Amino acid sequence: MTWDRKSNMADRYNPPEIEVKWQQKWAEDRLYEVTEDSKKPKYYALTMFPYTSGDLHIGHWYNYVPPDVRGRFKRMQGFNVLHPIGFDAFGLPAENAAIKRGIHPFTWTMQNIENMRCQLQSIGAIYDWNREINTCLPKYYKWTQWFFLKLYERDLAYRAKAPVNWCPSCQTVLANEQVVDGACERCGTPATHKDLEQWLFRITRYADELMQHEGIDWPERIKIMQRNWVGKSTGAYISFGLDHPGVEEKEIRIFTTRPDTTFGVTFMVLAPEHPLVAKLTTPDRRAEVEIYVERSRRQTEIERLSTEKEKDGVFTGAYVTNRLNGEKVPVWIADYVLASYGTGAVMAVPAHDERDFAFAKKYDLPIRLVIAPPGWQGEELKEAYIEEGVMVNSAQFNGTPSQHGIGAVSDFLAEKGWGGRAVTYRLRDWIISRQRYWGAPIPMIYCEKCGTVPVPEKDLPVMLPEDAEFKPTGESPLKYNEKFINTTCPKCGGPAKRETDTIDGFLDNSWYYFRYCSPQESKAPFDKQAVKYWMPIDLYTGGAEHAVGHLMYSRFISKVARDIGLVDFDEPFARLFNQGIIIREHQKMSKSKGNVINPDEYVAKLGADTMRVYLMFLGPWEQGGDWSDTGISGASRWLNRVWNLALEPYSRKAGGDKSVQEAARAELLRTIHQTIRKVTEDLERLRFNTMIAALMEFTNYLTGVSEARLVSASEWKGAVACLLLLMAPSVPHLTEELWARAGHKYSIHNQKWPEWDAALAKEEEITLVVQVNGKLRDRITVSASITETEAKKEAMSSEKVRVHLEGKTVVKEIYVPGKLVNIVVRE
């Protein structure tokens, strides 16, 4: 009467009930608390912590479940696993909420954390909540400020007037990474430019090192993105002679990657912001130049960066001398030349540069060919020739191949003192200032007498004042907070003013992974010994969108930490893995589309275990997945089947044939060991989807075993135990419950991970495929130890194969051990 038992309410799989029960028990028993333990190998698995937006969405689950599964797996394998969580709590949305809804950013953030902590707990992960960190608390940001001071000490922090990306709506500076398609990342307003006094970090000093990714296991595309972002170019600086009435500068320096084309220069172009523009412009050109400069300044990123836009510019009236040939060429300004790259000035060689070519055509400037294409007969160019060739019209360099000419011309310039070999980078220094309230105050003081003075370490943290008035304009409340601004100079004791800019949130999260190692440390940002034990991170996971922002800043800060002797490694993230994005019915999930999945509802209905399984099962983790409401029932059904299977009473069928029983036992053992191997290997390779599929297959197989009732009761019990152990990392609550009900020792999560025996996993019989001319004709079951001769003989004797051999001659027989026999025939 099986229906009787299954309809019994007490025995039905009830996820919410058992999940809450075990989560409480684990917390009481401090099952997942971790401490440094030199006896065990360590494993630091970190997932990028969430910003405190208020709600955990399905994407968070998708990011957090697989690393937890992997961490649990490593734990069972005997590793001491650190898999912490915390909150990235400073940022603009908190302040926007303050402006819009009159709620203080601190209150807003802490409420969100409260909520998110509960949601995170519902995942059932191995987070050690004693190690939770929160970047907006003074005990954390004290050390963010400390890092600022350390960088200042080493001349890696400086203040400068810099042209910056500016969001007119948020009233704040945007880092390059915060400008997406020319618009503000947060509010979508087109970004403009502005000159402001800013604090910057000299990340460019580490440019070369940041391009190196030696010894770290990172996705190729992220490494490429970082290399492109640093954008190293090798070429030369060249000075052009300047003799202009009323201008003391006697030269203008440019950067080029093609010094071999210098004899082809027919004009020079300066960025509109170039400091010499105003001085050089002749009175007759002034009006036009000023209009152009003003226009480019006002233009948004989008307008200015549009590649579709036709290149335009204006003549300044000034000339410079190309010292290589003594020629005078006109100086123009154009906004296709960027002030922030190289020297903000370029030599224009229209014959060998597409942009210069277009510009020359538009304004009817001369085009002089100096690199001859192969087979060139002196004809005019229809477009710029940017390939290699032989130098012509280049005085003593005529006949030199252009690749060689690059070095030769550079060295000649160096000899003459007119320039020389040079390297430039696309990477700019990191603007750390934010004209905002909700961030760590920059620990700097301005004194009339002593100038810029750093806050002494003993005075840290510089507390963010609680009282703040949030203006709808978005201006920083700190600017108007007299109590905050007015202070005394640490040097002379006289009256002084505090810096009112706050620190970019990217600094908060560029060192948080250190803090997890010793989150309670109060005398330093982290305990050196703890960091020595845990770091570097064995597996860092998160979205690919952080490729050039967070990941570069973290590497930079980590390298600085190394250079001040805090740590002894070069790279913080030994292995990086980017998961994909979860979508729904082929569309991105977004609030505006109203197609977002609320994980809490599914947890309440189907349980966290089901969610965990489904998210892993969707597809390869790195490719993301397509959420479907019906699809999740597959995961739910599977767990129900496991539940029933594990609780079903089992006994061997009486009076069975011994040899049949023995065969069943051997097959069971083989399947168990094959499954252990498959699941272990998939977890090592982060192939969660196929791991779940293997566990489902194993469950299906065990269903058959349970019906056949050929193996002994203890063999059956062992098989179920193995299934539970293999499922434990993925399905922590259900397996714990069934483990307990089976009478095993608590906790399943403290058990050893099963190991496979290759000998036991080996198949005794295999299916050999028989092909004729590469076409499948038959499958034959043979012993795994079959010899080549036997295999070929068996294949030839197959009826289905013979039909295809009639009247033909066998040319060749191909044998792939354990796979196939292919008989090649001819008419």
Next chain:
RNA sequence: GCCGGGGUGGCGGAACUGGCAGACGCAGCGGACUUAAAAUCCGCCGGAGCAAUCCUUGAGGGUUCGAGUCCCUCCCCCGGCACCA
């Protein structure tokens, strides 16, 4: 434009270093149980064909005994960069 990643049933996806294409699951269809439905269980499930068999991994070509997998040409989708001199 340049640099990555991808295109396999109705759908999500499997397929180790070239060797049974479609594992596992969803949806669908048929059946069992039920007064009925849900749940559950069993079976079928790429296309054409009565069948033998043939066709089928974005398109076309090539290498090979054998190609989803390797090479060439092209198309489409996703992500990043985009006047960097």
